[in-house]
Amino acid sequence: MSGRRQVAVTGLGAISALGHSVAENWKTVCEPRSGIAPQTLDAGPHGPAPQTLPLARVAPGYEAPVEAHLGPRACNALDPFAALALCAAFEALGDAKLLDAAELRRRAGIVLGHGFGGGEALEKAFARFYGDKTARVHPTTIPRAMMSAAVSAVAMSFGIRGPVFATSSACASSAHAIAQGAALIALGQAEIVIAGGSEAMATPVSMATWQAIRALASETCRPFSARRDGLVMGEGAGVLVLEELGHARRRGATIHGELVGVGMSSDAHDLTQPALDGAVAALSQASESGGLLDAESVLISAHGTGTVLNDQNEAAAIHKVFGARGATHPVIATKSGHGHLLGGSAAVQAVIGLRALAERLAPPILNYLGPDPSCSLDLVLGQTRPITSTHLLVNAFAFGGLNCCLAFRGR
């Protein structure tokens, strides 16, 4: 993005099964410890028997810091997907030293991505409608469930009056949100954009739909590993504060990195099976525009869902775009710890990746059982590894063949 308004990252926020803050997520992913565990979902009196399956759920109590600042009703009318986003945005704004700042009321915007929206609110309404056989569903169902509930909550909570909207592209939603946030800054539409995403699909009907599509792992998420058999659903949110670089420097903000490249593409191929060309197009656009093709070491935060085809396709795309360096760039896959947050994944991966660049330390891929010859990459395994990477690549290759890759330069 040289010659244009440049985009700095000045704030980070993350909530996942690994912890309620960026610091907790970073600590847990480095221990290393996975947030994936067997969980029992009770579908209530109208549903089938409770079932137990591996999930990466957020521990209760994540709302406490926001409620202490904004009051006890801050998350009251929100579905968990929106409450998670609000809480991660609160942390990111605090990190950027922008909470209650006058800058937020001038030329600031919000773009958050979600693959699904308020599943819990909808399932409660369906249970009343079909189970209790009453049309009297709760009046807050629509305001809770709508995809834009999270951005509205963040806007109202922090007085943000600029461009505010949600993006949706399944598992790439927050990558597209960050890309659009950067575009708003590059186009001069905003000086500050709160960008990222969230998801909370660990609800009984939602999980039944994921089981029906045969995408879920039987035990756990094993990215790029032999005998991997699917993804594990996670909950959470990741938020970056994006800021025009000059604006950030003038106010003396701490700069975590710069968003230097974006690549977006569509496979136009199949709803659930990835295509090599689409992944290569997004990867190469992001890498070329961000100057990553000449970098000695790029930390690659892989989409790495742990499904057979995705990991194979991603490995092939990395080799095709980076050539010989495709075998030497360190690859991490943090979904093995925080699960697949769908719309929130890329943002949480960006947060962890930027921390890794700053600490010069890559967190390991968990649950690995041995090599798969079709995924021969420089996987970070076993324990944290010291790195010299100057750049970070965050990959998101979504259902429906929607791809978005983000390239960052560290500080």
Added chain:
Amino acid sequence: MAATETELLEIMAEEAMVDRSALTRSAVFTELGFQSLDVVSVLFEIEGRYGVVIEEEDMPPVTTATTLGDVLDFLLGRINAAVA
């Protein structure tokens, strides 16, 4: 089922998450911090508990002079007329 003022105040405090002690008859309704969704949530709970239907358009207009006592009197009148 007839309603009491205390019951309605408890519903309001719970649905709108406002301090119960602030809910006095003389309090100005627009100063109590009820948001638009709080009002429909309170009506939803009242309708479910007492088996009545209260249309928003039937409610008297809320002005800066409307007290919580005015709102309570309207709600109690509608509920108790319906169950009489």
